[in-house]
Amino acid sequence: MPKEETKKLRPNWKKRSFIVGALILLVWFFTLWSFLWGPDWINVGNRGTFGDMFGGLTSLFSGFAFAGIVISIFMQREELELTRETLEDQRQELELTRTTLEAQKAEMVQQNQTLGRQQFENTFYQLLAYFNTYIGEIKVGRHEGRINFTIWMNDIVQKWRQIRQNAGDQLSRESKAILETKLTELEIAKQFSDWFYEGSPSFHPNGSLFSKAPDGIHTYFRMLFNIFIYVSESDLTDGQKQFYIGIVRAQISDSELFMIFYYCLKPEGEQYRQFAEEFRFFKNLNVDNLLPCSGIREKEVNHFTFVDAAAFG
Known part of the structure; x- marks a missing residue:
């Protein structure tokens, strides 16, 4: 599968983590506001009852924390995957560069051989021309x-x-x-x-x-x-x-x-x-x-x- 399609299918962990974090902060600010500046219908007794209600939510917040850890693990895994892809791209670029250099080297060798052959032929045909000229004289x-x-x-x-x-x-x-x-x-x-x-x-x-x-x-x-x-x-x-x-x-x-x-x-x-x-x-x-x-x-x-x-x- 092409890399572009693979990237499209991956979940956007950054966006999801931002949403979860925003919900947690919203709940925390709501709790703080209700205790300090809450309306009169939320009296101390009710606040105690309301606080006891949050005791039951402790496991929920623990789940959120665990979810955050899991999300961070997935994010790290995605970063590692991106790092591996980057290294693979660099390796392919180096391989391409090496192949290009080898091709250039082979081309230079071929050019040197061609140049050497041309120099040989120039001298050879000059010697042969002198030889035939001498015979004619x-x-x-x-x-x-x-x-x-x-x-x-x-x-x-x-x-x-x-x-x-x-x-x-x-x-x-x-x-x-x-x-x-x-x-x-x-x-x-x-x-x-x-x-x-x-x-x-x-x-x-x-x-x-x-x-x-x-x-x-x-x-x-x-x-x-x-x-x-x-x-x-x-x-x-x-x-x-x-x-x-x-x-x-x-x-x-x-x-x-x-x-x-x-x-x-x-x-x-x-x-x-x-x-x-x-x-x-x-x-x-x-x-x-x-x-x-x-x-x-x-x-x-x-x-x-x-x-x-x-x-x-």
Whole structure:
């Protein structure tokens, strides 16, 4: 039942007590008046008789006194009830205030998360824009931008095929020894990487295939590495990190993935390989674009086995 209806149904003890008290005072004043200033028909004898009549009313006045006590008890109970209602109202107000504060706190947390996400995205897209701008400014001869990576990859594949065709005559003794021994895949990967980037004679005496890479390729790797670090060290969830790296991966060409894959085989590319595995960066890599290794002496190696399968999604 609503509080307003409950209050309407409660007896008005204050009004009733006032009426009872007024009746008692009226009777008392009437008695005093009759003894002091009463009319002549009320003589002393009659007054005695009249007084004896009041003796019988003693129990009545005692009842009035008891009624007053009962009324006071009910009044106190009503006051206690009102006090409890007041305390309950205060408790509800405090609960409402606490709920409001919790809602405000949750809203502030959400706002901070949104602000942090916006700040992250601003920096992320700026880094990505700088990265793409830098790629667009790479110029080799008449070619600009990502086309240079495609030309470079095609040159590498063509030269590698020539090496495989002439492996019996052109490979050094050291190369033959390496290919014919039972090296682990990681050891072969390091040998291949040294030759691929640094021109080690372990695989071919004519030097590194990396010598034909576009100028500024090291800056390219550093800029992409900074994007990886920024996303990896952020407070984002794993799913959110995968989302943003997916944006980066969507803008990487096949020839760039080719180059990044082989860079992961270098000793200094160890962290690159870890990021590739963390972000499944080679998910879209066409392994058919990798350099074929079968047919070189008795050793058959698939290059994609040099990197953990997690990197391929």
